[in-house]
Amino acid sequence: MSIRALAIAAIALFSAGASQAALAPNFQRANELTAIITAVAEAVPKYPIDKIIKQGRDRYAVIAGECTVIARIVGLPAKPGLVGPKQFKVELERPRCD
Numbered sequence: 001m002s003i004r005a006l007a008i009a010a011i012a013l014f015s016a017g018a019s020q021a022a023l024a025p026n027f028q029r030a031n032e033l034t035a036i037i038t039a040v041a042e043a044v045p046k047y048p049i050d051k052i053i054k055q056g057r058d059r060y061a062v063i064a065g066e067c068t069v070i071a072r073i074v075g076l077p078a079k080p081g082l083v084g085p086k087q088f089k090v091e092l093e094r095p096r097c098d
Helices: 003-018 025-043
Strands: 049-056 059-064 067-075 088-092
Touching: 025 049, 025 059, 025 067, 025 088
Parallel strands: none
Antiparallel strands: 049 059, 059 067, 067 088
């Protein structure tokens, strides 16, 4: 096999792998939880967050003092040609406070 053929094969191999790059699940979850904590802290500034309960895929109940807030992770489409972690936003339901 020629040097040129090896170079082409290597480029194809590495570019295919790069397009699939993402964060490891534990780091992705950490990014999502950090975003949830920030969003809820802004929505319910009177109370500190006491507990986060996973209630299903991308759905969390957040307890902050006397309030419960449902938070959802909503995936965003990746920009063409960009590689990296899952893009998302946090959507909150209206806080329910006792």
